[in-house]
Amino acid sequence: MKTIKELADELGITKDKVKYQVGKLPGEYLVKKGNITYLKKSAETRLREVLVGNLPREKSGNFGEFSHLITHLEDENNFLRQQLQRTTEMLDQEQKLHAMSQQKVLMLETKKKGFFRKRKE
Numbered sequence: 287m288k289t290i291k292e293l294a295d296e297l298g299i300t301k302d303k304v305k306y307q308v309g310k311l312p313g314e315y316l317v318k319k320g321n322i323t324y325l326k327k328s329a330e331t332r333l334r335e336v337l338v339g340n341l342p343r344e345k346s347g348n349f350g351e352f353s354h355l356i357t358h359l360e361d362e363n364n365f366l367r368q369q370l371q372r373t374t375e376m377l378d379q380e381q382k383l384h385a386m387s388q389q390k391v392l393m394l395e396t397k398k399k400g401f402f403r404k405r406k407e
Contacts, residue, residue, distance in 0.1 A: 290305055304333060
């Protein structure tokens, strides 16, 4: 993980430019420790995509572009896996709550029937 300043220095741009783009990222891309914001690898990759577009291309040719693309796809894949995991957990919780509410409704209906039977007797 890198700080905003470290990434800015590495790219040769101002910290403010990086900070502006960081403000557009979802919170799960960042880790805060005290007053320092650290960028996860996925955040660094996304920021490089946005910010490097204004810099001269690397001399590494196609390999550099493919390497960059692979890194981006891996980060995107990890992000989507995390989203799927969260969605699955939320669905599981919702199903459990629904089952509990159905049980409570059945219990109340059973008590209600018992109450009215006793009153008739």
